[in-house]
Amino acid sequence: MTCELLSGTTLADFLVWPTTCSYWFWLIILLPIMLLLAWRVFKAEEKRVGEGDFISAIAVSSLAFSILGIFGTLVKSTDGIPMIQTDILLIFFAIAIPFNLIWIFKSLRA
């Protein structure tokens, strides 16, 4: 794995730089954070209500990370490379959609 040298000195350049080493860098970083957030939401709900719903926790956190990902695509280096690539954003969408569907339909059964 070879990484290119930093092309600029801005914060955007610094944020984009890891993707020159690994295309999936931000996915590898953001996915565990998303799961961690879901776990925190689940635990908070469990403490507040008495029982938690992990599906709804994942649905909410994946939706939040999808929106975060949209903003990530706006950050670009001086070379014009986006911080979060379209494929990675689509993966976040693809995770968010089924979990949100399950969450919506769980309310029907309740």
Place this chain on the structure above:
Amino acid sequence: MSQFRGIVGNFIIAAVLVLSLFSFAIVVQEENNAADPLKNNEVFNDSFNKLIESVEISSAEAEDKYDVFNEEDPKAGFGSIVLFGIVSVGKTFSGIVFGTFIAVIRLPLVVLGIPATIYSQILTLLIISVIVSVWLLYKLGG
């Protein structure tokens, strides 16, 4: 499992949720000159267009069926009132449910590479739920 109104309502909520997420992405990227806009992606574009089509069809069909229901002349049946318009409503809205499901689930299927067998199983479950709920709609009137 058998609430027809619930199934259709939830599918419309799901379609609006996904559509608003997609629209938000497109608008934000367009307004801020994103380097690689999502609307250039083939899979995304296809899913987005199918979803818009599905939502437009559902609103048009809902208006049509409302007119059919309004023009219906109720007939007294055995201990109940017979409305034939409800059959057409059931058929149309079950079509909308499948159209929306296919449009919403398309992106996760392609991107995550979910096997076709899992998709078929979910579709089977959905078909059974819709059949039962439409039958109850005819029988009990909703």
